[in-house]
Amino acid sequence: MDTRTVSPSPPILEAFHLRKSYGSFTAVDDVSFAVPAGQCFGILGPNGAGKTTAIRMLYGFSPMTGGALRIFGMDVRDNLRSIKARIGVCQQENNLDPDLTVFQNMEIFAGYFNLPRPLARERAEKLLSFVALKNRRDDKVMELSGGMMRRLVLARALINDPDLLILDEPTTGLDPQSRHSVWQQLEELKKGGLTILLTTHYMEEASRLCDRLMIMDRGRILVEGIPSDLIRTYVGHDVIEVAEPEPALLDFVAEKGLAYENLGHRVMIYGENRNTLYQEISSRCSNDGCILRMATLEDVFLKLTGRELRD
Amino acid sequence: MRACNITRRFWKVWYRNLVVNRQNWKVSFLPPLLEPLFYLLAFGVGLSSLVGRIDYGGSQVTYVQFIAPALLAINIMNNAFFENTYSSYVRMYYQKTFDAMMATPLTLEEIITGEIFWGATKSFLATLIMLSVISLFGLVSYPSALLILPLSFLGGIAFGSLGMVFTGKVKTIDLFNLPIFLFITPMYLFSGTFFPLEALPSWARLLAYTLPLTHLVDMTRSLGAGRLDASLLWGLLYLSLFCAVFFPLAVAAMHKRLIA
Structure with a gap:
């Protein structure tokens, strides 16, 4: 076995409660990672x-407002x-x-x-x-x-x-x-x-x-x-996407107590082993806009950050 | 500004500019070669006959003899000032050269020092060429005129630091027109360059002596005429103090602009 797993080497980079504000605007708020x-x-x-903004602090372009940053075990402020x-x-x-x-x-x-x-x-x-x-x-x-x-x-x-x-x-x-x-x-x-x-x-x-x-x-x-892990925790293994869902289908999904997201013109159903459910749903679909696919990081991302435009 | 942030590494920034300049040196050496010729032609042949002789330091000199050292001083001012305004601004803002440098072990202080020393180097090189041209016409006396060379470097640092302060402050590159209109052009005209300061009323003369170019012109004129006297020391003191004030101001302005 690798000895490093027994006594793990210190992280290359550690950020503790990083904060960066410009006036009243906080660009980075209490960010910690290693x-x-x-x-x-x-x-x-x-x-x-x-x-x-977070990574600009790493190479000194942007002094931190609060928190601490260690790279190679050295404090960024002094070294x-x-x-x-x-x-x-x-x-x-x-x-x-x-x-x-x-x-x-x-x-x-x-x-x-x-x-x-x-x-x-x-x-x-x-x-x-x-x-x-x-x-x-x-x-x-x-x-x-x-x-x-x-x-x-x-x-x-x-x-x-x-x-x-x-x-x-x-x-x-x-x-x-x-x-x-x-x-x-x-x-x-x-x-x-x-x-x-x-x-x-x-x-x-x-x-x-x-x-x-x-x-x-x-x-x-x-x-x-x-x-x-993130995909499994937040979305599951599979995603069923139905385009232009009919009200009857939405009722069905709600009745079954499935994890889903209704985007209006499209409904996303999340979960594990959705094969049988997919058969069921696609048979209820009048159109062919129904697909089964593997969940991706993008599903996690959109679920967590929302779907509205940012700029 | 922390002095410990400046090590010899700033020469790497200077060297980068040297490498770039070596590629187009033929173009950049043309102005200092031709400019004195144009001026000497215009003033020497054209204006000289109207002006006659000028009283300088107790003796009569020709008008061309009077303005030749001033042309050197103007040249020192322009080379460093324009290098550390327009050219530095292009590197900073459009090319992001300083951003790339700041991600290396270089400090901001070293980048600015390298830029200002490069501006001074351009003043020095331009002076070297211009002085050679002027010497061919026998308008300066040696060996004292050789001291104009180290002086051109000091003057370059002074005017480069001044330019770099504006580079740290202006919002867009077009706004350099303002310091040029407010400082550079008046200095060019009223620093004892084209007429003796004695022609001005006393308040204007006092005002002229607050300007760095006035001191630089005084010094190039003394050295060009072979008059080594105490006034040179005052000029030296003035320029050194000017650098001591404006160099840290330049670093502070760039710090405020680039590190946020």
Whole structure:
């Protein structure tokens, strides 16, 4: 048996009762979580939930109003520089250096970490082939596609061989091919033992990458746990979706005492082993807008954060 | 601002700007090369005959001799001020270069120091070129004129810090027009650059001596004429104090803007 399970190593990151207010507005309210070594931890939430504000506190962009934050066992308030030397950050906005080439972006960035030049060059070459940009090394950043830029941001964040990688919405705005390629690279990094903290509002991304996650809304944590557990606890295994339900069907569902959500034009019925129930319901449906599917994280997310638009 | 937050690492920020500048150095070295030629042509050939000779430091100098060192001082002001306003603003706001840097072990203080030292470096390089051009016309005397080179760096830090304060404060890039209209243009005209300050009423002269360019012009003129006297020390003191006030103000303004 692995000895680490006997005496667990301290978490890479611990946040205690984090709070951030701007005047009377509280962007992050009493948020506590821990990221164990070697895990991928996700912060999910709709726009304006406080995800970005929370992680901006991690690298000193935003001083906390209250609470405490320890990374690598060090207090962020006093050890920011040594902490930043060991983390890699992919910010949400593209902030590659448009005045420099792909390779120069890597090289100059390595300089900010005081890496000696031969080591910087060696790592830059290796990382550029990791993200499949080796053949673009002498191009200007502005000549790259959106997906390539994201991959370069990722490669640049790895130049200091970080112990913690922080990703703020790493695949927002990418086409499916680019998104899958970024996921593949992140999975490879995970396999290599890297600890990752990521924010996202793509449930597919969170299910695929995260060992643990929390869902935030309006600055607070709604739930925290392992994705599959969250699905089981809050939604169940199956979902039956009925489009344009007739009143008779709604009566039937209410009579049976099922867990359901009525969205007007659509009704969602949650639970375990819904096969027989599905047969029953679909036979009652006059139209063919009735499906049985596995519950996903998206069902949990929408159930907990509601369905109204956020911006 | 905490002084312990500034280590030698700020040179990495400076180096980033150097690398970028090396790629287009031919364009950026053209203005300091051509500008003095334009001025010397316009004023030397055009205006000089109208003005005649000017009384400076007890001796008569030609108008071109009078304005040549002032052109150097203006050049020092402009290079650092424009680098640390428009160019720094583009890096900060449009390119998010500072955001990327702040996620590395660099501190905000180091980023701002690197930017201001880069602005001063541009003043220095432009002075080097312009001084060479002016020297070809025999308008400054050596070896004292060589001291204009280190002076250009100090002046660059002073005007770069001033520019960086505005970069920390303006809402949009267009608003740099305001400090330029209110400070840079009046300094350009009324700092003893194109006419001796003695021509002004005494209150205006006193006002002129509160401006940094007035002191810088005094110093480049003294050094250019080979007059090493105590007034140089006053100028040095003024510029150093100016840096000591505006450099921390620049860091504070950027801190307020970027870390929230």
